[in-house]
Amino acid sequence: MSRFLRLVGRDLRLALRQGSDATIAVMFFVLCVVLFPFGVGPEPNILARIAAGVIWVAALLASLLSLERLFQTDYEDGSLELLSLSPLPLEAAVLAKTLAHWLVTGVPLIVAAPLLAVLLNMDAAGFGVLVLTLALGTPILSLIGGIGAALTLGARRGGVLLSLLILPLYIPVLIFGAGAIDAALNGLTPRPHLLLLACILAGALPLAPWAGAAALRQAVE
Amino acid sequence: MPVFTGTELTCLRGDRLVFTGLDFRIGPGGALVLLGPNGSGKSSLLRVMAGLLKPIRGQLAWDGVPVPEDPDGHRAQVQYVGHLDAVKPVLTAAENLAFWAALAGAADPAANALAALDRLGVPHIAGVPGRYLSAGQKRRLNLARLLAAPAALWLLDEPTVALDRAAIALFEGLIAEHRAEGGMVVLSTHTDIATPGGDELHLDEFAPYGEPYAEDDGAEGGEPDTAPDLAPDTAGERAAP
Numbered sequence: 001m002s003r004f005l006r007l008v009g010r011d012l013r014l015a016l017r018q019g020s021d022a023t024i025a026v027m028f029f030v031l032c033v034v035l036f037p038f039g040v041g042p043e044p045n046i047l048a049r050i051a052a053g054v055i056w057v058a059a060l061l062a063s064l065l066s067l068e069r070l071f072q073t074d075y076e077d078g079s080l081e082l083l084s085l086s087p088l089p090l091e092a093a094v095l096a097k098t099l100a101h102w103l104v105t106g107v108p109l110i111v112a113a114p115l116l117a118v119l120l121n122m123d124a125a126g127f128g129v130l131v132l133t134l135a136l137g138t139p140i141l142s143l144i145g146g147i148g149a150a151l152t153l154g155a156r157r158g159g160v161l162l163s164l165l166i167l168p169l170y171i172p173v174l175i176f177g178a179g180a181i182d183a184a185l186n187g188l189t190p191r192p193h194l195l196l197l198a199c200i201l202a203g204a205l206p207l208a209p210w211a212g213a214a215a216l217r218q219a220v221e
Numbered sequence: 222m223p224v225f226t227g228t229e230l231t232c233l234r235g236d237r238l239v240f241t242g243l244d245f246r247i248g249p250g251g252a253l254v255l256l257g258p259n260g261s262g263k264s265s266l267l268r269v270m271a272g273l274l275k276p277i278r279g280q281l282a283w284d285g286v287p288v289p290e291d292p293d294g295h296r297a298q299v300q301y302v303g304h305l306d307a308v309k310p311v312l313t314a315a316e317n318l319a320f321w322a323a324l325a326g327a328a329d330p331a332a333n334a335l336a337a338l339d340r341l342g343v344p345h346i347a348g349v350p351g352r353y354l355s356a357g358q359k360r361r362l363n364l365a366r367l368l369a370a371p372a373a374l375w376l377l378d379e380p381t382v383a384l385d386r387a388a389i390a391l392f393e394g395l396i397a398e399h400r401a402e403g404g405m406v407v408l409s410t411h412t413d414i415a416t417p418g419g420d421e422l423h424l425d426e427f428a429p430y431g432e433p434y435a436e437d438d439g440a441e442g443g444e445p446d447t448a449p450d451l452a453p454d455t456a457g458e459r460a461a462p
Contacts, residue, residue, distance in 0.1 A: 006323045010312075017311040078305025085271055085301055086324045087293065221274050 003088040004096050011100030021066045026108040029062035033116045044121045051120035052181035055130065056137075058116075059109050060170050063138060066105050067145040067166070068152075068159040070097060071216065075153050081220050090213040098146045098209065106138035122185075129184040129194075133177040136197040143201075143208035144169050150215035172200060223284045223298075224248045225270075225374055225405060230279035232265045239265045240427035243279070245420075247374070247407065250400045252419030255409040261424040263409035264304070267376045270407060271301040300325075300372040302380055306359040310352035314338065314362050317351055318369050325370030337368035342391055356383040364392060367399075375399065377408035389414065 015021050036054050040046055074080040074097075083093050113134050114127050122130070148166040152158035180193030230243040239262035247253050255263040268274040270281065272288065272295060281288040281295075288295045308317055318334035327333045338344050341361045346354060354362065360383045367375055375396075381389050393415050396406050408414065 003324055003326070006320065010309075010320050013316075014309060014311060073309075076305075077309070078303055078307040079309070081271075081273055081301070081303060081305070082307050082321065083324075084273065085296055085299065086321075087296055087326060088324055221268075 003086075004092050007083075007088065007093055007096040008100045008103075011097055012103060015100065015104040021069065022104045022108060025062045025066045025105040026112055028065055029058050029109050030112055030116065032058040032061060034119065036120070048121040048123060051117055051122035052126065052130070052178045052185070054120060055113055055116055056133075056174050056178045056181075059113070059134060059138065060141065060167070060174060062109060063105055063141040063145060064163055064166065066101070067142075067149045068162055070101055070146055070149040071153055071219075072149075072158070075219060080216065084216065084220050090216060091209045094146060094150070094212040094216065095205075095209040098142050098212075101146070102139050102142040106134075106142055109138055110134045122181075126181045126185045129181050129190045132194060133180045133190075133197060136194065136201055137173050137177045140173050140197070140201050140204050141170060143204040144173075146212045147208055147215065150212040150219065153216070153219040173197065176200070223373070225281070225283055225298075226285075227270070227281050228279055230266070230269060230276045230281075232262060232269055232274065233277045234265060238429045240424055241278075241429045243422075243424075243427045245422055247405045247420075249403040249405065252396070252400060252406045252408070252416040254414075254416055254419050254421050255407065255424060256421055257424035261428060263424055264378050266424065267301070267303075267378045267407065267409060270374075271299055271376050272296065273301070298373045299376060300367050300370060300374070301376045301378075302363055302367065303378045304382075306363045308351040308354065308359045308362055311350060313348050313350055314343075314354065314358075315347040318362060318365055321366050322369040325372070327370060330369070333369040334365070337365040338362070340368055340395070341365045342388065357385060357388065360384055361388060364395075368395070373403075374405045375407070377406065379409055379411065381410060381412050381414060 033054055036050070037047060040050070071080060074083065084090050086093075088096075110131060113130055117127055117130055145162075145166050148162045148169075151165065152162045155161055176193045176197045180190035180197070183193060184190045224246065226244075226246045228244050231241040232239045232243075243266070245253060255266060257263055265274060269276050272281075272292065283291070283295065283298065307321075308314075312320070315331065315334045315338065318337060319330040322330035322333045322337075335344070335347055338347050338361075341364060343358060343361050343365075346358055346362070349358075351359070351362075360380075364380060381392065384392065389412070396408075396414070396416065400406060406416065406419075408416070
């Protein structure tokens with residue numbers, strides 16, 4: 001466990017000292033959402049109607065932006081070889097790096113989302129559910145994205161390949177995330193959507209690190 | 222102290238058979254120097270020994286217990302130093318080293334890291350971020366990992382690249398000390414590193430001259446070799462009788 005926390009701590013320290021990854025994701029998220037009122041026009045009703053979907057799509061894209069580098073630098077400087085030889089199981093290492101990635105890129109999205117919801121004139125009834133869906137959904141994005149990042153390691157133009165590979169897998173998260181908010185806004189209970197999101201998270205938590213580790217073993221061979 | 226053995230090892234990279242039917246045995250205090258021209262499989266053998274690369278045939282064993290039956294035990298015995306230095310540019314030398322020491326299970330990684338840097342003769346770089354280190358300093362930092370996170374078997378892939386003469390002499394002393402304590406060393410090198418009483422393994426003796434492996438079934442084929450420097454030698458070997 002202490003090894004696991006060591007790795008999380010190292011990745012957080014790297015991210016904070018480099019600074020760019022965390023801020024880029026959240027800046028992209030904000031800019032992406034802000035573009036919509038310019039594109040579809042500043043009509044409050046239309047913006048309120050599309051707010052949930054826009055915020056969720058922007059969150060998907062923002063989390064994708066930094067995923068490419070999840071294992072890339074460790075792969076290039078040889079750290080990944082040493083990680084795979086260390087007593088910490090590679091599955092745990094993948095989970096630790098994914099957790100650090102989520103803390104650095106996912107959590108700022110959750111914090112920024114309510115502000116953007118105000119910007120898009122979303123009804124206040126949806127704010128709580130919005131934060132809840134993102135809190136459940138962004139870890140799934142990091143977990144599934146981690147598999148893609150591991151699979152595309154060492155490929156040329158890995159970032160583009162990663163998007164093509166991962167975005168289709170994000171669709172269920174998008175459906176239930178945006179669906180829960182829509183349900184809450186229309187006076188229905190968001191509970192089934194939230195339960196399904198939690199269910200995906202519970203499945204991805206053990207399976208994604210396992211699949212990611214298998215892909216990394218191929219990459220370091 | 223256990224004995225590390227390999228029997229009938231065969232290694233395939235892409236569609237090229239690198240070596241075949243290779244046996245070795247290292248006992249406590251032993252040293253094995255891998256010799257051979259570029260592309261003869263020295264790095265591949267070290268990666269096989271480390272467990273990064275699976276041999277397509279043959280097995281590695283500790284005291285007769287095959288490595289696949291106890292992979293965790295194997296990882297605890299091995300420290301691998303490859304071509305890449307695994308130095309993070311934004312972490313200081315001491316932080317870089319302490320992380321690897323902690324991951325290996327050291328009780329006081331920060332103290333281990335400082336002591337190891339001191340032994341490698343570079344205590345002054347402890348607070349310097351990785352991006353300001355010279356190639357030689359990075360290499361010393363990487364070698365310091367061997368001391369900060371002790372293991373019985375050192376696997377060293379050309380450990381003296383970028384090191385100056387004084388550092389090589391210092392490193393020879395560390396290897397001798399490690400062996401005197403019952404440790405084992407496998408290293409590949411193109412410069413002379415003194416390993417008194419060590420065995421030599423000439424990898425070109427195990428090279429399968431002739432056709433590329435298994436063109437008919439094509440299993441595992443098609444993967445491009447990641448080491449570009451191997452390519453010219455591959456061509457040369459295939460042309461050889």
